[in-house]
Amino acid sequence: MRILYLSRVRLNPYVDLLARGVEESDPGIQTQRRRTLSWSHILLDPRWRILHLHWIELQYAYGDAPHEEAARNLDSLLRKFARLQKQGRKIVYTVHNINHHEGQHADLNQRANAWIFRHADALHVHNAFTARQVAQLYDRTTGVHIIPHGNYIGVYPQEVPRRAARARLDVPEDHFVYLCLGQMRPYKGLDELIATFLQRRMPDATLLLAGHIPDPAYARQLKRLAGDYPNIRLFPGFVLPEEIQLYCNAADLCVLPYRDATTSGAALLAFSFGSPIIAPAIGPFPELIGANERGLLFHPRERDLGDVLVQARDLPLAEMSRAARAFAEARDWRTLGAQHARVYRELFRN
Incomplete structure (x- = not known):
């Protein structure tokens, strides 16, 4: 056949x-x-x-x-x-x-x-x-x-450890690092993520944003929001396959602040690198995250993304990382x- x-x-x-x-x-x-x-x-x-x-x-x-x-x-x-x-x-x-x-x-x-x-x-x-x-x-x-x-296990190189990844991205070793990786489009809510991260004033945290921005107007908006804040690192442009490991390994967890979702390859990519996620309680994410086993959910109507960003810093990340990786391996x-x-x-x- x-x-x-x-x-x-x-x-x-x-x-x-x-x-x-x-x-x-x-x-x-x-x-x-x-x-x-x-x-x-x-x-x-x-x-x-x-x-x-x-x-x-x-x-x-x-x-x-x-x-x-x-x-x-x-x-x-x-x-x-x-x-x-x-x-x-x-x-x-x-x-x-x-x-x-x-x-x-x-x-x-x-x-x-x-x-x-x-x-x-x-x-x-x-x-x-x-x-x-x-x-x-x-x-x-x-x-x-x-x-x-x-899953995406074995699809992309996985050779650069956390410390080296942070050094190459110029991210402080002792910072808590949030990552949003992939094509940046308005429905993914990155504008809200940047604004929320800034409102929470976390001097010992870094927000990494990496990916192609196809809409020029949205690119200008994100660059304006990110400004010159040292704790927000915006990397616009296509991410090469060998660079994916830098962002994933430098991060403590991935944030997917989507306004709409049917499925999420980004979540499976994060899990493949052993990264828990923060995502809205919509679409596929409750099933992907489980009972807070592989990340945390926020509720868009309650506008509690900022609270969840802060809560994430106290998570048992090593345990959640193992759970995320096991979830990916099963797929x-x-x-x-x-x-x-x-x-x-x-x-x-x-």
Whole structure:
């Protein structure tokens, strides 16, 4: 059986890790990956039987595509999907996001979701929260498979110890270090995190912020908020794979102050480096954190992020670090790949 993985995301290794896990767990499955789907892939290549789609919004609205172009792209995409299903092929969709985080092309997002959540032969979600969302918003409960997000253990170098990482980032060895790592977008709430950190006036703490900022206006806002405060270190720009260890190993814990979330690869990345997290009590985070075993939750409506930042300094971090790492280790890609392989094979048994 051959599976075609369709994804335009390049920097996140998620799809490559999944494909490798599937092949390792089931030698009877071959995988290939494409960024876009052309008519020639559908009409001239009969070998693949299942299309496993990721991030549907990037298939019709990539980059700064104007609305009219995105609408035409979506029309073409849905025709292709319908055609391949008429050929007897199957569509599996991984729900990374329910809605576009910035609300871009909201009408097209709604139309794409209405089609894919109704017509996909199987839906893959990472947690029970998303399964409930799919049921509530799209009345879909059958063919919905909960398979957790995999870890990033061994994906990135892990050679620089804490003291050396802090020295390279010019962070004082005796500071308590909070980290927010990854692409910086408004829905992730970094503006609120910076303001809250400053309000708490912790002279022996450092806030590290590292990642690409795609929106120039948001970049200016974050730079203005961070100002020249020595305890806030803003590193805008793409983080190289070998640099991830510097930030993760320098930190005491990671802060994910998101305003919206369906799943969180950032949490699994933190856990893979043995870092507990602070996150809002929304979406996937209560399940990820557990009963304060792998971090702390804050409640956005109560605006208690500042209190939780302070409480975190008294946590048993060594114990929580071990729990975070164990949680990540249990989510290895070969085990998860076997679960995906069963979903693929069930589609043709039924």
